[in-house]
Amino acid sequence: MSNITAIGFDADDTLWQNETFFRMTEQRFTGLLSSHGGHEVLSAKLLEAERRNLRFYGYGVKGFTLSMIETAVEVTKGEVHASVIAEILGFGRQMLQNPVETLPHARETLDELAGKYRILLITKGDLFDQERKLAQSGLGDYFDAVEIVSEKTKATYDRIFARHGDGAARAVMVGNSLKSDVVPAIAAGAFGVHVPHEMTWALEHEDAPEDNPRFRRIADLGKLPSLIGQMT
Structure with a gap:
């Protein structure tokens, strides 16, 4: 388990x-x-x-x-x-008016994980725009908490996972950015799951922590539920 x-x-x-x-x-x-x-x-x-x-x-x-x-x-x-x-x-x-296009497996994965884990949205950017996109995505009801932050650092993940979970050691962060989603979350003690996207902003590039035992990479979100079940 x-x-x-x-x-x-x-x-x-x-x-x-x-x-x-x-x-x-x-x-x-x-x-x-x-x-x-x-x-x-x-x-x-x-x-x-x-x-x-x-x-x-x-x-x-x-x-x-x-x-x-x-x-x-x-x-x-x-x-x-x-x-x-x-x-x-x-x-x-x-x-700021573009329609929101959810990525493959996003809804199905959230649906499978919701109720079994505390599901958190941790995103950075403009408050109004992120709130707009969340509302238009139709995914808002899956989240137990939403954190829109100015930057994603080790301290950010320490604070959020302590506030909304049982600490970083019992948490997973999932995202396309190694620099923002994976590396600082691992530094806080969480698992970091990299889901590559075909386009990633140049300022979000970072080397993957391939040798870190808490680093994982999956091809798409559909692989996440089975991966989470294997984490100890």
């Missing part, structure tokens, strides 16, 4: 699509400014702006939109037209 009592799930690109919309918007952005550089050059400048701005704006669409505006100002040497700024703001508003 597993001694696991709590399972934390990441949201974006674990339970529903997210990065796809960012990359589509990035394509629109670089196309809008194509007279000032190619796609790879403009994407690299945008990524650097995002990296600089994380500590000011945090994660999510609003920070991404501000970083696009900053990049537009930079590459045009301050001469970006107001109509371009307006179009970028429109990109951001569209992202």
